[in-house]
Amino acid sequence: MERKTVFPQRLLPYLLLAPQLLITAVFFFWPAAQAVWFSFLRQDAFGIRTSFVGLENFTELLADPTYHEALRNTAVFATAVSLLSLGLGLLFAVLADRRIRGAGLYRTLLIWPYAVAPAVAAVLWIFLFHPQVGLIGRWLNGVGLGWDYKLNGGQAMLVVILAAAWKQVAYNMIFFLAGLQSIPPSVLEAAAIDGARPWQRFWTITFPLLSPTTFFLIVVNLVYACFDTFGVIDALTKGGPAKATETLIYRAYVDGRVNLDLGMSSAQSVVLMVVVILLTMVQFRYVERRVHY
Amino acid sequence: MATLSLAGIEKSFGATRVLHGVDLDVAEGEMIVIVGASGCGKSTLLRIVAGLESPSAGRVRIDQRDVTALEPAERDIAMVFQNYALYPHMSVRENMAYGLKIRGFARAEIERRVAEAAALLELAPLLDRRPRQLSGGQRQRVAMGRAIVREPKLFLFDEPLSNLDAKLRVQMRAELRRLQRRLGVTSLFVTHDQVEAMTLGDRLLVMHQGHAAQLATPMDIFERPADTYVASFIGSPAMNFLAGRLTAGGAAVALAAGPVLRFADGPRPGAEGMPLTLGIRPEHLVPAAEGLALALDLVEPLGSESVLHGRLANGEALAVRLPGRPPAVDRLTLALPPATLQVFVAETGRRLDPSPA
Numbered sequence A: 001m002e003r004k005t006v007f008p009q010r011l012l013p014y015l016l017l018a019p020q021l022l023i024t025a026v027f028f029f030w031p032a033a034q035a036v037w038f039s040f041l042r043q044d045a046f047g048i049r050t051s052f053v054g055l056e057n058f059t060e061l062l063a064d065p066t067y068h069e070a071l072r073n074t075a076v077f078a079t080a081v082s083l084l085s086l087g088l089g090l091l092f093a094v095l096a097d098r099r100i101r102g103a104g105l106y107r108t109l110l111i112w113p114y115a116v117a118p119a120v121a122a123v124l125w126i127f128l129f130h131p132q133v134g135l136i137g138r139w140l141n142g143v144g145l146g147w148d149y150k151l152n153g154g155q156a157m158l159v160v161i162l163a164a165a166w167k168q169v170a171y172n173m174i175f176f177l178a179g180l181q182s183i184p185p186s187v188l189e190a191a192a193i194d195g196a197r198p199w200q201r202f203w204t205i206t207f208p209l210l211s212p213t214t215f216f217l218i219v220v221n222l223v224y225a226c227f228d229t230f231g232v233i234d235a236l237t238k239g240g241p242a243k244a245t246e247t248l249i250y251r252a253y254v255d256g257r258v259n260l261d262l263g264m265s266s267a268q269s270v271v272l273m274v275v276v277i278l279l280t281m282v283q284f285r286y287v288e289r290r291v292h293y
Numbered sequence B: 001m002a003t004l005s006l007a008g009i010e011k012s013f014g015a016t017r018v019l020h021g022v023d024l025d026v027a028e029g030e031m032i033v034i035v036g037a038s039g040c041g042k043s044t045l046l047r048i049v050a051g052l053e054s055p056s057a058g059r060v061r062i063d064q065r066d067v068t069a070l071e072p073a074e075r076d077i078a079m080v081f082q083n084y085a086l087y088p089h090m091s092v093r094e095n096m097a098y099g100l101k102i103r104g105f106a107r108a109e110i111e112r113r114v115a116e117a118a119a120l121l122e123l124a125p126l127l128d129r130r131p132r133q134l135s136g137g138q139r140q141r142v143a144m145g146r147a148i149v150r151e152p153k154l155f156l157f158d159e160p161l162s163n164l165d166a167k168l169r170v171q172m173r174a175e176l177r178r179l180q181r182r183l184g185v186t187s188l189f190v191t192h193d194q195v196e197a198m199t200l201g202d203r204l205l206v207m208h209q210g211h212a213a214q215l216a217t218p219m220d221i222f223e224r225p226a227d228t229y230v231a232s233f234i235g236s237p238a239m240n241f242l243a244g245r246l247t248a249g250g251a252a253v254a255l256a257a258g259p260v261l262r263f264a265d266g267p268r269p270g271a272e273g274m275p276l277t278l279g280i281r282p283e284h285l286v287p288a289a290e291g292l293a294l295a296l297d298l299v300e301p302l303g304s305e306s307v308l309h310g311r312l313a314n315g316e317a318l319a320v321r322l323p324g325r326p327p328a329v330d331r332l333t334l335a336l337p338p339a340t341l342q343v344f345v346a347e348t349g350r351r352l353d354p355s356p357a
């Protein structure tokens, strides 16, 4: 049954929607439109003259080897963060699902990282991984591993991946837990009676039944890793050393705010926007149609 | 085919005791129906047999082998759940094949068995559908098919028909009985529908608050219920109970409602004046010139018969079942044929049989 609310006046629904529409317009559509406009412009070094350059910003961007570098970094970073946070989120959800009585407390503990501001989270990771003062950093150096993420690009990437994934694990776990709890216990019991051992039950029943959740989370995590990790990177490595942890979003910021190249920065923002729109479209497509049973 | 034996099965969830020592011996190929009110522990008992719960005390043996400590997978049983518990992400074919695949059967053998079960249950045209594309009755058949293909030692059914509409239920009931006979698999069938209980079981186990109240053939239970609980549970409308006292040296009962009735089958042991509960089924009461006067307060015409409810002069409730149309009266005088009386001790509710001659 479908329930429809019928408003007596035509105007009322629009009035009710107006605040939300206004906020969306002011804080999203307006800046987005500006970014698109700026991406066709170029300013001279002193910011005095602005000229229309068409698609030049884009062609220059796509030909820039450092942009390719950022693209590669983003791919590595986003894949690793998503895999790690999804894997750990699923693991914790399965553990919590087993002892659901303690899950209230467990959930609260695990949701904390999600609520912690990026800067605070980064400080926490500095405490752990700083080569001289960090707990783990000192230990790594102690056993002779030559740990210094401020100098070693690979190590820097590892640290930002860990920090970014850590913040997302709780979110994933909550969704996986909800997914697990929606699987009727009798289905798993039927599988047990059919002869499946716990591990087989997980891979043949639980995991496939979680696929809508998993797919949704893959998209969310990719979007998070690509666009929402600016704070973590900025606080931990500032994109360094030698741009080793500079992802697309971080580079857009550096070009815009630090290098004051608004045209290039806007062109990058537009590219990112297109990617977000594509990811979101994929998500709606699949969540609505493909991934169900 | 196998035998099943339960010895002193107890189960507690925390402080709540749900089963208080249930014993049951099931012969090869036998179908035992477990009935009882909601919450009396039927499902718990079945789940203990399946290995989904472990008993707090007692042993489960299948074919004399103690399986109490074994996992469900190691017991070689199949279970049909009330909600069917089909695997939602698998086709009907995959649902039925799953247990065989997990157990490492050869592909050809799996296909043969699935095809056989599908033919038996008329599922062949549905093999490639997903469970959510099936009707309730079809899902029920798939659940049956999933149990059959395994060719298990034991079938367990937990109210498998309770989600079906009345007509389908009757049809599936008959099909299920035929199937079980044909396959000859030892079965436990849980229900709280007494028609199912009466028609399906070779023997009936009536459970009451975690105890086995009575284990006997359906007709035995109907005709000679072990206590007032069983008596009231089996038969519809339920048996009437009237208070009385033992009198005439055990040869008769003096009803609280007035009349003194002699037992047809001999005197009962017990002290003079011992409180009794007298049971009589609604269909055994007959209108007569003399007897108990009943003031009717509700008439239920059921087509081929009518059920009349009323009260006796002393306030006790009584139901009568009469063939045909209900008589257009508001009072009835009823006789209680002595041969149909059931006698119970009021204090314990236990059946009181005549003292052996």
Ligand SMILES: Nc1ncnc2c1ncn2[C@@H]1O[C@H](COP(=O)(O)OP(=O)(O)OP(=O)(O)O)[C@@H](O)[C@H]1O
Residues within 6 Å of the ligand: B013, B016, B018, B036, B037, B038, B039, B040, B041, B042, B043, B044, B045, B192
């Ligand atoms: N996991 C559990 N934890 C605590 N109590 C339980 C649990 N499972 C069952 N019980 C209790 O045990 C009792 C028996 O439950 P059970 O499911 O065996 O009843 P049932 O006879 O199958 O009832 P129904 O006809 O409603 O299915 C109930 O009082 C129930 O509340």
Ligand SMILES: [Mg+2]
Residues within 6 Å of the ligand: B042, B043, B044, B158
């Ligand atoms: Mg039950």
